[in-house]
Amino acid sequence: MEFIYDDQNIFAKILRGEIPNRTVYENDFALAFEDIAPQAPVHVLVIPKGAYMSLDHFARDASAEEQAGFFQAVAEVCRISGLVDGFRGVSNTRVHGVQDVPHYHMHILGGRPLGRMLAD
Ligand code: AMP
Numbered sequence: 001m002e003f004i005y006d007d008q009n010i011f012a013k014i015l016r017g018e019i020p021n022r023t024v025y026e027n028d029f030a031l032a033f034e035d036i037a038p039q040a041p042v043h044v045l046v047i048p049k050g051a052y053m054s055l056d057h058f059a060r061d062a063s064a065e066e067q068a069g070f071f072q073a074v075a076e077v078c079r080i081s082g083l084v085d086g087f088r089g090v091s092n093t094r095v096h097g098v099q100d101v102p103h104y105h106m107h108i109l110g111g112r113p114l115g116r117m118l119a120d
Pocket residue numbers: 010019021034035036037038045091092098099100101102
C-alpha cells in the first residue's frame with residue numbers, strides 16, 4: 001500500500017505551530033494534546049511528529065526510536081491523566097474506521113466507564 005501524506009491536515013498545522021493546542025505532554029517524537037470535542041472526561045490525542053497517515057503507516061515505516069518515543073508519550077499521558085481505573089486507546093483508520101484527520105493519532109479516552117467498544 002502506498003501512503004501519501006497531506007501536510008495540510010489540521011494536526012500537521014498544530015505540529016508547525018500554525019494552530020494552537022492544549023498540550024498535555026511532548027517529547028522529541030510525539031505530541032499529546034486535548035481533543036477539541038471531548039467524548040469522555042479524559043480525551044487526549046497522541047500524535048507522532050513524523051509524517052504518518054495512519055496506524056498501519058506508522059507501524060510499517062516509523063523507526064524504532066520514533067515508535068518508542070510515541071509509546072512513551074502514551075504512557076506519560078495515562079500517568080498524567082490518572083487513568084488508574086483504565087482507559088481506551090483508539091486509532092480510527094481510513095474509511096471503515098471513520099478517520100477524519102489523516103495524521104496518525106491515538107485517542108486516549110477515560111475518566112468514566114466507557115461501555116462496550118462498538119455501538120453497532
Ligand atoms: P478521527 O475521527 O479519529 O480522525 O478523530 C479526529 C479527532 O480530532 C476528533 O476527535 C476531533 O474532535 C479532533 N480534533 C479536530 N480538530 C482538532 C483540534 N484543532 N484540536 C484538537 N482536536 C481536534
